[in-house]
Amino acid sequence: MDDEMLSLAIVKDGQQVVAGSQSGTLYTWEWGNWKRASDRWIGHPCSVDTMCKLDEQTICTGGNDGLLRLISLDPQQFQGVIGDHGQDFPLERVRVTHDQNFIGSCGHDMQLRFWEIQSLFEQDSEDETEPFGMIFCLASKPSSVRRSIAVTPNKFDSADINLDGLLENNRCWAEAVLKEDPNFFRDMVEKQTPKILWIGCSDSRVPANQIVQLGPGEIFVHRNIANVVHHTDLNCLSVLQYAVEVLKVEHIIVCGHYLCGGVAAAHGHEQYGLIDHWLRNIKDVYRLNRQELENLSDGTKRLRRLVELNAIHSAQNVCHSTIVQNAWARGQKLTVHAWAYDLHIGYTFHIIRSTVQLHHLTS
Template identity: 60%
Template sequence: MCAKNIEKDNRQETITYDSLLQGNKDWVATTLNEDPAFFDRLAAGQNPPVLWIGCSDSRVPANQITNTLPGDIFVHRNIANVVTHTDMNLLSVLDYSVNVLKVKHVIVCGHYGCGGVNAALGDKQVGLIDNWLRNIKDVYRIHDRELDTIKDQARKFDRLVELNAIEGAANIMSTSIVQNAWAAGQELSVHAWVYSLKTGLISDMKVSASSAADISPVYKMKANK
C-alpha cells in the first residue's frame, strides 16, 4: 500500500462520532477568532444568490470547490445530480430558491468519475437505486448516436457525465417554476457545470439560459394570468 493510501486510511480511522463534535467546536472557535460577528450574520437570515444541484458524492462540497462561505449557496444534492419533473424534493427546493430566496443562478453540477453515471452505463443490478439510475439511461438513449460512436470507454463515461448535467439543466429550464419567473421579469439564469476530481477545476458546459427564448419551443409554456 502506497503512502498516500495509508495516509487516507489513517485519516478515515480518526474520524469518529466524538471527533465530529469536537471538530465542530474547533471550527466555531477558529471562526469566531477570525470574525466575531460571523454567526450573528448567519442567524439573521440567508440571501444566497445561487442554487446548487449536485451529486451526493462526499468529494464534491459546493462551498469548498467554489471558495464560498456558508450562506452563499443554497444546496440540493442527490445521487448523480439527477433532475426529474417527478422529484418533489428537488422541485420544492427549486420553488423555494426561485420564489422566496430569489436566487439569480441555478447550477446543475456533475462530476467526472461519478459512480452513479458509471453504474448507469452497465447492466448489473445494484438494488433500489437501479430505478433512479434509469433516468441517466434515458439521457444515454436521447444521445445514443453520439455516445455509440465513442469507442474509448473512459471518454464515453466522461461524455455521459457531461450530458447528464446538460439534460439536468434543460429540465430545470423547462419547469413552470423557472418559466414563470422569467415571464415575471425575474433575473434568473440556469447553467450546467462539470467538476473534475483529478484537477479540482470546474468546466462550464456552455448551455446557460436566462430567458424562455433560450430553450426549445416544445417546452415553452404560457404564463398564468
Template identity: 70%
Template sequence: MFPATTEFDPQRFAKDPQSNKDDKTYKESTTMEPLVLTSQNSNANNDEDCHCGTPATISRFDPNDSSLDGLLMNNRRWVNSIIREDPLFFKNIALRQEPKLLWIGCSDSRAPANQLVQLGPGEIFVHRNIANVVNHSDLNCLSVIQYAVEVLKVEHIIVCGHYNCGGVAAAYGKQQYGLIDNWLRNIKDVYRLHQQELEELDNEEDRIRKLVELNAINSAKNVCHSTIVQNAWKNGRALTVHAWAYAIEDGLVRKLDWSVDNNTTLQHIYHH
C-alpha cells in the same frame, strides 16, 4: 473549510477561475486553525499556486471514534476560528439567509458544494441526490427549486455533475442494483437521446465521461422546463441556469458549454 468572509461576488461570477490566478481575492486572506481528526497533508500549505483563500488541509474521519466526539471537537475548533475572524458571524447568519446561488449536485462524498467553490455558510442553497438528476416528478428537488427561486430569490442555479460518478457508471451498465435502478433510468434515457454521439466515441471511459456532461446538461434543461423557472423569467427575474462538471482527479470545476437565462433557446413545447 472556509473563512467567514468568503462571500459570493456576482460581478466575478462569469469569470473562469483558472484564468484569474493573479486575482488577489483568490489569495489567502486569513490564517485559520486546521480542523483535523486524524491526519493532514503536511505539504499542503507549500502549494504556491493555491489561491483558494484557506489553508489546503485534509481532514479525515477516524473509524475508531465510535462516540463521534472527534466530530464535535472539530466543530468547536471551526466555530472558534470563525469567531476569531468575525465575532458576530453566527449571530448575523442566524437572522436570515440570502444566498444568490442554488447548487444541484451529486450526493457523492467527494463533491461537497461549499468546499469546491470555497464559499462559506449562507452563500449557497444546496440540493444533492444520486447523480444530480432533475426530473419533472421529483417533488423533493422541485420544492427546493421553488423555495430557492420564489423565496430566496437566487440569481443562479448550477447543476454540477462530476466525473467518476458511480451513479452514471451504473446507469451506463446493465447490472441490476435494486430500487435505485428506477432512479438511474433517468440517466439511461439521456444515453438513449444521445446514443449516436456517445457511441461515436472510441472507448468506454470517454463515453461515460461524456454521459456525465450530458446528464448535467439534461438536468439543467429540466430545471428550465419547470414552471417555477419559466414564471420567474416571465416576471422579468434575472435568473441563469448553468451546467458544470467537477473532475475529482484534479479538483477543478469546469463550465460546460451550456447556460440559459431565458426560454427563447428552449424547445417550444416546453414554453409555458
C-alpha cells in the same frame, strides 16, 4: 522518453538526480550519466508534481491527490504520509524551511500549510504511516473563503463510535470563526441570502462550498445520486421553488462530475435494486443521445460525455419547470448553468450556460 518530467531533487551529495513524472514514476540518474536512468520506481498512484530533499537519503513528494509522501531512496520505499491537502486539491509546491523543522506546502485549496518534521527520523517504524500534524496554515483569500475550509485537515476516525471527535471539530471550527469575526454567527442568524442554488451529486468528493471556495450562507444546496432533476421528484422541486421564489437566487448550477458512480452504473447492464428506478433517468439520457455516444469508441470518453449530457439534461429540466418559467415570465434575474467537475485535477468546467443556450438545445 515518453513520460513527462515534472519535478526533481539533487541528492546523495550531488551524485544523483531524482525526477518525478506524470505517470507517478520516480527516475534516478547518476550525475554525469544522462543517457539512461539508473533506476525507476513506480510507487505513486498519481503524478509527482513537486518534491523536495529532506536529507541525502530522503525526499518528500506531492501530487494531484493532495498528499505529501515521505520517500526513502536507498532503497526507494514509501515511508508514510506527512500531510494531506485533500483529495480534490492537487499540490503545486513543497519546500523545507532553512532549519529543517517544517515542510511548507501549497496547492489548489489556495492555502499555505506548514507541517512539523523535526522529529521525523526519530519515530518508530510502526508509526511511520501515520500523518504528521499540521502546525498552521495561511489562506490567501477573503474571510468567506477561509471559513469554508477546516482549520486542520481532519480525517474521520472509524473508532469514534459516539462521534465525539466530530463535535470537538465543530467546537474548534466555531472558535476559529469567532476569533476571526466575532459577529459572524450573529449576522448569520438574521437570514440567509444566497445567490446560488447548487444541484449536485451526493458524492462525498464533490462538496459544493469547498470546490468553489464560498463560505456558509453563500450557496443553497440540493444533492442526490448523479445530480438528476426530474419533474416527479418533489424533494428537488421543493428546493427549487424555495430557492427561486423565496431566496431569489440568481444562478442555478447543475454540477455533475467525472467518475460518477451513478452515471457509470446507468451506463452498464447490471441490476442494483431500488436505485435502478432512479438510474432510469440517466439511461434515458443515453437513449436520447445514443448516436453521439456510440460514435465514441473510447469507453472513458463515452462515460465523460454521458456525465456532461446528464448535467445538461437536468439543467434543461430545471429550465422547463413551471417554477423557472414563471420566474422568467415576471422578469426575475435567473441563469441556469450546467457544469462538470473533474476529480483528477480539481477543476470545474462550464458545459453550457445561460437561458438562451439551454433553450436552443431543446428547440
